[in-house]
Structures are given as structure tokens and as C-alpha cells.
Amino acid sequence: MVSQGTTTATPETDAAGVVERGRPGAGERLAGVLERTWRPVALLAACFAAWWAITAFKLVEAYLVPSPGATLRLLGDKWGYIWHHTWVTTYETLLGFAIAVVVGVAAAVVMVYSRTVERTLYPVLLFAQVIPKIAIAPLFVVWLGFGIGPKIVVAVLIAFFPVVISMVAGLKAVDPEMLELSATMGASPMATFTKIRLPASLPHLFSGLKVAVTLAVTGAVVGEFVGANQGLGYVILQANGNLDTPMLFAGLLVMSAIGVVLFVAVEVAEKLLLPWHASRRGGSVTTTY
Amino acid sequence: MRIMSRPEPGTRGAGRESAVRVEDVAVRFRSRRRDVTALRDVSLDVAMGEFVAIVGPSGCGKSTLLKLVAGLLKPSSGTVRLRGEDVAGPRHDIGYVFQRAALLEWRSARRNILLQAEMRRMPSGRARERTAELIAMTGLTGFEDALPHELSGGMQQRVALCRALLHEPPVLLMDEPFGALDALTREQLNIEMNRIWRETGTTVLLVTHSVAEAAYLANRVVVMSDRPGTVAEVIDVGLPAERDYAETMARPEFARVTNRVRTLLGAGAAAD
Numbered sequence: 001m002v003s004q005g006t007t008t009a010t011p012e013t014d015a016a017g018v019v020e021r022g023r024p025g026a027g028e029r030l031a032g033v034l035e036r037t038w039r040p041v042a043l044l045a046a047c048f049a050a051w052w053a054i055t056a057f058k059l060v061e062a063y064l065v066p067s068p069g070a071t072l073r074l075l076g077d078k079w080g081y082i083w084h085h086t087w088v089t090t091y092e093t094l095l096g097f098a099i100a101v102v103v104g105v106a107a108a109v110v111m112v113y114s115r116t117v118e119r120t121l122y123p124v125l126l127f128a129q130v131i132p133k134i135a136i137a138p139l140f141v142v143w144l145g146f147g148i149g150p151k152i153v154v155a156v157l158i159a160f161f162p163v164v165i166s167m168v169a170g171l172k173a174v175d176p177e178m179l180e181l182s183a184t185m186g187a188s189p190m191a192t193f194t195k196i197r198l199p200a201s202l203p204h205l206f207s208g209l210k211v212a213v214t215l216a217v218t219g220a221v222v223g224e225f226v227g228a229n230q231g232l233g234y235v236i237l238q239a240n241g242n243l244d245t246p247m248l249f250a251g252l253l254v255m256s257a258i259g260v261v262l263f264v265a266v267e268v269a270e271k272l273l274l275p276w277h278a279s280r281r282g283g284s285v286t287t288t289y
Numbered sequence: 290m291r292i293m294s295r296p297e298p299g300t301r302g303a304g305r306e307s308a309v310r311v312e313d314v315a316v317r318f319r320s321r322r323r324d325v326t327a328l329r330d331v332s333l334d335v336a337m338g339e340f341v342a343i344v345g346p347s348g349c350g351k352s353t354l355l356k357l358v359a360g361l362l363k364p365s366s367g368t369v370r371l372r373g374e375d376v377a378g379p380r381h382d383i384g385y386v387f388q389r390a391a392l393l394e395w396r397s398a399r400r401n402i403l404l405q406a407e408m409r410r411m412p413s414g415r416a417r418e419r420t421a422e423l424i425a426m427t428g429l430t431g432f433e434d435a436l437p438h439e440l441s442g443g444m445q446q447r448v449a450l451c452r453a454l455l456h457e458p459p460v461l462l463m464d465e466p467f468g469a470l471d472a473l474t475r476e477q478l479n480i481e482m483n484r485i486w487r488e489t490g491t492t493v494l495l496v497t498h499s500v501a502e503a504a505y506l507a508n509r510v511v512v513m514s515d516r517p518g519t520v521a522e523v524i525d526v527g528l529p530a531e532r533d534y535a536e537t538m539a540r541p542e543f544a545r546v547t548n549r550v551r552t553l554l555g556a557g558a559a560a561d
Contacts, residue, residue: 177387177389177391178391178393180361181385181387183361183379184360184379184381185405185408185409186379191407195404195408199393199395200393274395276394276436276438277395
């Protein structure tokens with residue numbers, strides 16, 4: 001080749017083809033899942049074992065730290081009561097999260113398309129973010145009463161920021177050459193948005209959504225702390241007042257479970273909606289010469 | 290594959306139609322600290338169906354020149370005309386290929402090519418037919434449903450080329466399209482590019498760092514100089530349109546052109 005060293009050869013980008021490895025069988029897949037999960041599961045088990053040891057060997061008084069057995073027994077015995085409050089908190093969380101996503105994505109789109117709006121909104125957003133939510137939550141109770149309102153407002157406030165930030169980053173991360181190409185194709189601004197910018201921003205958005213959904217749980221519980229007659233925040237405050245530590249621990253366990261379940265739900269949604277992104281990260285398919 | 294009505298590729302002379310006409314163009318970029326003159330006194334005339342390669346050192350404004358022709362950038366002074374019309378704003382009668390394939394990661398090869406049709410609201414039957422033709426022509430058969438990250442760099446660039454050719458643009462603008470590929474893939478794509486140019490009859494403006502690529506593909510080679518970028522010399526290649534790779538490399542005309550280009554660029558710049 002007479003190109004006089006003008007080419008930059010990259011070993012992984014070559015001519016010919018795609019080589020697809022065979023799809024893994026059920027056994028292989030199970031082995032893969034075990035391989036990925038045994039470490040965190042083992043760590044969790046170790047934590048439970050430590051908890052159990054602390055209580056079993058009476059290192060701490062039982063009224064301060066209840067045993068895992070007592071906590072689980074209570075979860076079983078009072079399941080109806082706990083389930084009701086779990087549902088209330090989940091409902092508040094989901095509603096707050098949904099509103100945060102809709103408003104956050106809309107705000108991000110407007111901010112990316114207008115520098116004026118971005119300059120105007122950003123300080124306000126930052127201000128709303130840095131205000132300690134726990135400190136303004138009582139104000140919402142004064143304004144909106146003891147109902148579901150203040151909980152949702154706090155959940156929205158706390159979950160909104162990561163949604164906006166990730167969506168703005170996603171929309172700005174679009175390849176500028178892609179936008180130039182779009183211009184030479186005579187594409188309408190709407191088509192450029194729906195076919196190029198929006199899909200390109202989704203991986204960023206989803207990383208923001210994962211943070212936002214766990215924060216929304218916190219928001220709902222904070223809202224319940226300052227004034228509520230139902231929800232897990234209320235359950236924990238009640239248990240605290242009665243020195244009912246098994247109920248307190250049960251509430252905490254369920255609350256964490258809500259966060260984990262919602263986080264996993266967002267991850268599953270990401271895998272279903274963005275298979276191209278997931279497979280890219282997974283590297284299940286490779287290119288060879 | 291449909292062949293557009295056109296004169297014999299590369300025939301130039303009296304009464305020829307201009308595909309691209311750049312006259313006394315200057316481009317200055319204004320930044321807070323200093324003004325940068327990217328192009329100065331650039332004039333260029335490209336005939337319909339002609340293949341013109343632009344070579345020059347890095348940062349001499351070659352890419353800027355292509356963007357002017359595409360209407361993605363406005364000149365600070367001078368005029369740019371595409372097919373007899375003043376360029377004011379992005380032009381839709383061109384195809385554009387960048388150094389990076391710039392494919393949509395979530396779309397298969399076929400659907401990346403079809404993006405061109407969707408944006409232009411081309412009738413879908415016609416677009417699918419044309420896509421199939423291009424896939425066959427560029428050797429992408431069998432990779433239609435692969436996602437970009439499953440394709441090699443050469444394959445990705447073929448997809449970008451198909452996308453740029455889908456609407457049968459009279460003018461194809463290529464900005465170092467093979468610059469990121471390894472030498473063998475590049476050679477292979479050069480050979481394919483010569484065939485595609487002959488088959489489609491499109492006018493091509495190719496920006497490249499490779500002197501050999503320029504001489505092998507083009508009717509004329511425009512050599513640009515640095516800071517501010519301007520046309521140093523335009524060299525007629527004087528080879529027939531249909532070019533066998535190895536045979537062309539061995540011809541005296543080829544050696545004459547590449548030697549002249551290297552002399553103009555200076556030994557160091559040619560290997561840039």
C-alpha cells in the first residue's frame with residue numbers, strides 16, 4: 001500500500017465481518033447469574049449474620065437492637081398493617097417520581113433548545129436542589145395539609161434534579177456531525193429531535209432515573225415524617241415513640257426493599273427499551289477481521 | 290444500478306456545467322482572544338461528474354471548505370455556488386460522509402441508511418429498493434440487520450457511504466472518509482469508491498490526507514497550503530476513469546502527480 005503512513009490502523013476496526021457467539025444455554029446463563037450475584041448475596045448474608053450474632057450473644061440489649069428472628073416474626077404477624085403503609089409510601093413515591101420525570105424531561109428539553117431559558121432556570125433549579133428538603137417539608141404541611149400532597153411535593157423536589165441534569169447532559173451529548181448530517185437531509189427540527197436527539201439521550205436519562213427513583217423513596221418518607229397518619233415514615237415515628245424497635249427495624253427493611261425493587265424496575269425498563277445500549281455494554285457480540 | 294445521465298466522468302472543457310464553484314472565499318473565525326483566518330483567496334471550480342481530491346496539511350481548512358459547499362458554514366467573504374445556485378443555508382442536494390461514520394447506535398445498518406429517506410420523506414418503496422441496491426453495491430450484504438457496534442470500521446463507513454448515496458445526490462462531499470481505517474481496508478474501499486463513482490456518475494469532493502488515495506481516485510488534485518489555508522496548486526491527474534489499483538500505482542502519471550503533491554506539501558507534511 002502506497003499510502004505513506006497516512007493511515008492510522010486500529011486493530012479492532014477492520015474490513016470484513018461480524019462474528020456472533022452462540023446464544024448461551026440455560027445452564028450457562030444460570031452459571032452467569034450465580035457468578036455475578038454470589039458476592040453481593042454473600043455480603044448481605046454476612047451482614048445478617050453479624051446482626052444475628054450481636055443479638056444472640058447479647059452484645060446489645062434486645063430493646064435497642066431486636067434479633068433478625070423477632071423482626072421477621074413481626075413482619076409476618078403484622079403483615080396487614082405493614083402492607084397498608086408500604087402501599088401508601090410506594091404510591092407517593094411513584095407519583096412523585098412520575099411527576100419529576102415528566103417535568104424534569106420537559107424542563108431539560110426547553111433548556112437545551114433555549115440558552116435564555118437555560119440561563120434563567122439553572123440558578124432556580126440549583127436553589128431548589130440545595131435547600132434541605134427536610135427543612136422545608138413542614139412548610140408544605142402548613143400549605144397542603146396532612147394528606148398526600150406534601151409527600152409528593154417533597155418526592156418531586158428531591159427526584160427532579162438528577163432527571164434534569166442527566167437529560168440535559170444526554171441531549172447535549174449528541175454527535176454534532178449527526179446534527180450536521182440531519183441538516184443536509186433537510187430534516188425538520190421535530191424529526192431531528194425524535195429520530196436523533198431523543199434516542200441518543202436515553203442512556204444518560206436512565207442513569208439519572210436510577211438515582212431519582214431511590215431519592216423519591218426518601219422524599220416520600222421525609223414528607224411522612226413531618227406530618228402524616230399513614231405510610232412507612234409514620235410507622236417508624238410511631239414505633240420510635242413506643243420504643244418498639246422490632247417494628248422500627250421492620251419498617252426500615254421494607255423501605256429499603258421498596259428502593260431496591262424500584263431501582264431494579266428502572267434497570268429492567270432500560271434493558272427492554274435500550275437493548276442496543278445494554279448489549280454494547282455487555283459486549284456479547286464482537287467484531288473480528 | 291441506475292446510472293444518471295451525465296457526461297463521461299472527468300471530461301472537462303468548453304461548455305461544461307459547474308457542480309461547485311467557489312470564488313475568492315475567505316473564512317475567519319472570531320474567538321475572544323484572537324481572530325483565526327481558516328481560508329483565504331480560495332477559488333475552485335468542479336465540473337459535473339468530476340472527482341476532485343483536496344489534500345493539505347492538518348488545519349489548512351480542507352474540512353471548512355466542504356462545509357462551505359454544504360452550506361453548513363457561511364464564508365466571511367466571497368461566493369460559493371452549488372449547481373449554479375448561491376449556497377445560503379444547508380443544501381439538501383448533497384451527500385455527506387465524515388471521517389467517523391456517525392451512525393445511530395440503536396439502528397441497524399439498513400435502518401441507518403434509511404434515515405436519509407425518512408428525513409427526506411422519500412416514498413418508502415423506492416427507498417427500500419434503493420437501499421437494497423446500495424447494500425449490494427458496497428458489499429454490505431449479510432450485515433443489513435447488524436447494529437453499528439457489531440460492525441468493523443470499514444463496514445460502518447460503507448453504511449455511512451450508502452446513507453450519503455441513498456437520495457442519488459448530484460454532489461458527494463467526503464471529509465477524510467477512510468482516514469480512520471487500516472491500510473488494507475482503506476485500499477479496498479478506494480477501489481470500491483472508484484467503481485461507485487463511475488457507476489453513479491456523481492460529482493465527488495474528497496478531502497484526504499493520503500496523497501496516493503487522492504491520485505488514485507481523482508481527476509484533479511487540489512493541494513492546499515497552511516495558515517491561512519489557500520489553494521497552492523491544482524494538478525490534473527490525467528488517468529482514465531476506470532483504474533486498476535496496482536496498475537495505476539505503477540503508471541508514470543501516478544508517480545508524477547504524487548511526487549508533485551509531495552513536493553508542494555514538503556516531505557514532512559505528506560506523511561502527516
